[in-house]
Amino acid sequence: xxxxxxMIQEGQAADAKRGALEAGLRRIGxxxxxxxxxxxxxxxxxxxxxxxxxxxEPSTSSLVIRSxxxxxxxxxxxxxxxxxxxxxxxxxxxxxxxxxxxxWDGPLPL
Amino acid sequence: MPLYRCxxxxxxxxxxxxxxxxxxxxxxHCGVTGAPPSFVHAFFSELPPGALPEGKRAFVLGSIRxxxxxxxxxxxxxxxxxxxxxxLGLAPGEVGVATADVPASWIMEGGELLPEPGEEAAWLAxxxxxxx
Numbered sequence: 449x450x451x452x453x454x455m456i457q458e459g460q461a462a463d464a465k466r467g468a469l470e471a472g473l474r475r476i477g478x479x480x481x482x483x484x485x486x487x488x489x490x491x492x493x494x495x496x497x498x499x500x501x502x503x504x505e506p507s508t509s510s511l512v513i514r515s516x517x518x519x520x521x522x523x524x525x526x527x528x529x530x531x532x533x534x535x536x537x538x539x540x541x542x543x544x545x546x547x548x549x550x551x552w553d554g555p556l557p558l
Numbered sequence: 559m560p561l562y563r564c565x566x567x568x569x570x571x572x573x574x575x576x577x578x579x580x581x582x583x584x585x586x587h588c589g590v591t592g593a594p595p596s597f598v599h600a601f602f603s604e605l606p607p608g609a610l611p612e613g614k615r616a617f618v619l620g621s622i623r624x625x626x627x628x629x630x631x632x633x634x635x636x637x638x639x640x641x642x643x644x645x646l647g648l649a650p651g652e653v654g655v656a657t658a659d660v661p662a663s664w665i666m667e668g669g670e671l672l673p674e675p676g677e678e679a680a681w682l683a684x685x686x687x688x689x690x
Contacts, residue, residue, distance in 0.1 A: 498573035501580030529666035
């Protein structure tokens with residue numbers, strides 16, 4: 449079963465759009481990796497106001513980390529991550545610089 | 559990336575202290591590695607008693623791009639432990655710091671794969687700091 453953890457800033461656009469983002473992540477997982485959307489695990493970890501910083505300033509960044517098959521070819525890895533970036537841009541109106549995606553080989557360390 | 563996840567005991571930190579630590583993380587990480595500040599994320603969380611490693615009241619795990627030397631990682635951990643200890647007013651040994659390597663090719667930021675350490679100039683030229 450795939451596992452995705454999304455660290456988002458509480459009260460910001462990604463927090464308000466969790467439903468659409470989660471549906472999009474399930475769709476991307478199905479199309480990129482053949483996931484069963486019904487069992488893919490997606491965990492939201494909102495970062496409280498005053499608890500998230502980027503470049504030393506209050507953060508507006510969303511971080512998405514997902515387990516992928518070990519040794520996934522770079523092209524497939526990049527295609528997946530590009531789609532997640534586009535999903536967040538479309539659904540939240542954020543700038544692409546505000547999205548960080550990690551495609552982690554094997555079980556997630558968090 | 560890097561992402562520094564800072565777990566602190568419940569009620570131990572105030573926002574101003576977290577902000578100061580976040581700025582120090584940028585200073586230390588960028589000073590040691592030469593990485594651009596825009597890559598540096600510091601996310602804090604509060605944990606209940608018993609959830610932190612024994613004897614610790616704060617623990618920082620830095621997920622950093624692979625390719626840094628052991629000496630660089632030791633320096634980051636040492637300086638960061640000192641800063642967090644000082645800012646939070648803790649006793650020596652109450653702060654733990656560890657780093658974990660993540661290949662740059664596993665990470666996308668700004669819509670592109672992250673550059674390898676030391677090869678950031680071209681990436682940054684395509685992603686100047688936003689002014690809005």
